[in-house]
Amino acid sequence: MNLSLLLLFVFSNISPPAPSPVSSITVNTPSELHASKGDAVTLSCTFISTSSPTSKMTVNWSYRPQSGGPPVSFFHFYSRAYPTTEGQFNGRIRWQGSPARGDASILLINATLNDNGTYACTVRNPPDVHGSTTSHTVLTVTPKAVRIRFSDVAVLLAFVLLPSAIITLVLLGQMLCPRKKRNQSKAYRSPIEVTEGIFIDLSFSALFQDPDEHDYYLQELKKRRTIDEGYAESGF
Incomplete structure (x- = not known):
């Protein structure tokens, strides 16, 4: 057997290495959220990763005002929560997520009309390097509707109807029982x-x-x- 045949035999029995599986992650948020002024709003964010969450997993929330402008980061998670300490969200963000359950949600306290805008949730879980790592939610905050309680209506009716009823009874009494004139x-x-x-x-x-x-x-x-x-x- 010559050398060329030997080399052909050797290389024909060597198979190429199998490609390694590609790690990916998918992040999901509701497309829209509605709240009233003063409400506590849960900004929901869930993710599915091919790799189990590790200590290297990170979560970042950013906000773009309804009037436009660049996005502003106001919350970061890396082994622990790091809410912002300045700006309009200072003291109003609470971490509600659980990486083990694929949850990266946060709570916005005391919603205001200035909070209207687009919120982006970004999750990275190395070695995941592909997939949809960011999802967006549009939050709409409206003024709180005025609610009339039954007790308020009852008091109002008492002040309006009671004097009218008394006057009506007095007039009826005078009409039905006139005084006898001497x-x-x-x-x-x-x-x-x-x-x-x-x-x-x-x-x-x-x-x-x-x-x-x-x-x-x-x-x-x-x-x-x-x-x-x-x-x-x-x-x-």
């Missing part, structure tokens, strides 16, 4: 009553021929009339 003038006597009185006088004159008896009964009749007139003037 007649200050002398009692009116009809012509029939006058005629009856004259007839009685004439009857007495005819019945009693004795002048003393006649005068006595006339005085008694006058007393009776005086009493009747007194009752009439008093309104009874």
Whole structure:
């Protein structure tokens, strides 16, 4: 066997090395978040890595204002949390992630209208060098709606309706139960009553021929009339 055949035999039995698996990572965040002013907002960020998280894993959060401009980094994680100590997010960021569970979320406390904008979560987990390492979330913060409690409505109705109800009851009472007006003038006597009185006088004159008896009964009749007139003037 010559040398050329020997070399051909040797190289034909040598296979090329298998390619090493490519490490990759995928980061996911919700595309949009909505909150009211003063709320605590969870900026969710999860990741899937082909390698288990190690002490070299890093998380970075940045913010781009709604009005535009360059992104500003305000949170960093490298074995422990490093929230910013300056700017609008100072003292308002809490770490809520768990690298072992593939969670890199943070909590934004006391959301304001100035927090409107785009938030980017970037996760790196060496040796992962490929994949989607950054994901974005658009946060919209709106003014808190005014809520009317039932107790407030009840107090308002009491102040408005109670006086109206009292006035209505008073007016109805005056309409249904008017005061009895006393007649200050002398009692009116009809012509029939006058005629009856004259007839009685004439009857007495005819019945009693004795002048003393006649005068006595006339005085008694006058007393009776005086009493009747007194009752009439008093309104009874």
